Amino acid sequence: MFSLTVKEIAQAVHAHKIEDTWEMIEINNVGFDSRKLSAHSLFVPLVSENDGHSFIAQAIDQGAVATFWSNPLEDAPTDIPVIQVADTLRALQDLAEYYLNKIHPKVIGITGSNGKTTTKDMTEAVVSSQYRVHKTQGNFNNHIGLPITILEMPQDTEVIILEMGMNHAGEIKVLSNLAKPDIAIITMIGESHIEYLGSREGIADAKMEIISGLKETGILIIPGNEPLLIDRANILKHEQVKTFGPLPTNDSYSLEIVSGMKETIFETNLSPGSFIKLPVTGTYNVDNALAALSSAMVLGIPIDKAVQKLATFQLTENRTEWLDGIHGSALLNDAYNANPTAMKAVLTNFSQLKNSGRKIVVLGDMLELGEQTDELHLSIQDALSIDEVDQVILYGTHMKVLYEALKTVFGKERLHHFDGDKDPMIAFLKNLIQPKDYVLLKASFGTDLLSVIRALQVTTAN
Known part of the structure; x- marks a missing residue:
């Protein structure tokens, strides 16, 4: 368990002023979200879209017994130690470096x-x-x-x-x-x-x-x-x-x-x-x-x-995990992140899997590709074989270029494109999916294919 005194923390971050009485106050955890603190916490009021200093009262209610502070001291609380620093984020990083060196x-x-x-x-x-x-x-x-x-x-x-x-x-x-x-x-x-x-x-x-x-x-x-x-x-x-x-x-x-x-x-x-x-x-x-x-x-x-x-390692969720899907299908959830290299690798492996049903792939937009967005989405066709994949469902604005490239290969019966509201795509998939089908879903996190996956899981299907 993390354990440092307020005085030790203040010294580690080069606080503007350090009180000897802080030697008696112990900190057991550090947090920047005032809603998630616990007893004996150090609050770190980060400044971004919202100024964390504004939530000091809530932080104290949740268990903060000390706080970093980079705003004017006259605005600081008076009932807990205030560790004044020039930059609360830099102080957080300095404290982490100090603790890392201490535990070594x-x-x-x-x-x-x-x-x-x-x-x-x-x-x-x-x-x-x-x-x-x-x-x-x-x-x-x-x-x-x-x-x-x-x-x-x-x-x-x-x-x-x-x-x-x-x-x-x-x-x-x-x-x-x-x-x-x-x-x-x-x-x-x-x-x-x-x-x-x-x-x-x-x-x-x-x-x-x-x-x-x-x-x-x-x-x-x-x-x-x-x-x-x-x-x-x-x-x-x-x-x-x-x-x-x-x-x-x-x-x-x-x-x-x-x-x-x-x-x-x-x-x-x-x-x-x-x-x-x-x-x-x-x-x-x-x-x-x-x-x-x-x-x-x-x-x-x-x-x-x-x-x-x-042989028994535990994979973080949403990274190539199999889920029970509707109608006795199996969903391969890989919708947390995507780039062309990774998407093609997953598609190649998925295409080679043996099953007695069909293979359906649901691919969403890959984000942050800049000027090469169309070219890189188009490159995914290299990993889509008409002989190994039965249905291709593409979602998003950027996937439209891949849809146009694949139309003559897969035809309108096996290739589908959706954009905007996901409900029509979800309804289509619920009608399409049959027992023993394997369904791969992959996209960048910002595309929110996870909402589609939740709708197709057996626990959420009607």
Whole structure:
């Protein structure tokens, strides 16, 4: 459990004034949402669309016993310690850095255009076979979420796994300099956020910011089949870079792979002669597993212990999860995130699954692709085979270009497009879906295909 005195916190963030009496007040948790605080909390009033300082009374009612403060002192509460700082967000980050140095766990940082959450979950599984582990929960992977994740770390933590997300250049650098990883993992370079970064080269530069805070003896783990990363990793010593991928030129590579509906089995050079089971579908998940196993090797964890944990790892929800659908169908929910590389990988794997019903794919818009939006949506046709997919339902403005390209291939009986109100699409799908059908649903989170999935789940269907 987190435990610091108010005085220690004030010193850590270089407060304008520090009271000796604060030595007697203990803080057990830190939060920025005044509605979700508990007893012995430090309140962090962040300033964005709303000014968190306005919610100090509610924070005190919910259990705050101290607060950061960057507004004029005459507006501050008088009944709890007020830690005055120039910037409450920077104070939060400074406190997280102080606490991280105090607990001093090994730090694993993970970023990538796709697969970082799955890799985080797999890495937690393999590392927990030997160490006490704390990891990022949900999507707490930005300049606010990452310090909160650190401050939620139990004091006996030996390894902390920090997911690092970004939209713009410079954001990963801030996170890496705060966390100072011992191990940095980049899962892949896709097209996510290309609208802001201009090109895959720009994305690679942004992801490589993870080595900004890498410790002097730290290790970078990257896909060996991505030249954009291999070239940029040359600034590190050769022994600091470990690669993973499907080819034997990598430090960790896969051999035979068999992917089924709910599991993937593969062999690797790290454990030749034995097969490793993942409780998720998708041959692309083998690379995520290799990245996780590579981190285990760096930490000196025996491969047999790591492999056992992979077989039962728990995947964060909405990442390639099977759900019971209406009319005895099975829904493959992958509607949390999407970019062209990831969408094509999921489609390829889905198309190869064996089932006695039909295969239906529901694809929504991919966002933040900028000037290349039409071109990248059009590229999805490479992964859609008329021989392997029975019905294609496209949703959103950007998917219209793919619909136009596929009309002569699939025809109006097998290809459908919807936009705007989702109710007509939901009604269409409820009428279309039959027993034993497999239904893949994938899109960017902002498209809100999750509402469609909820409508098609057996628990919500009429």
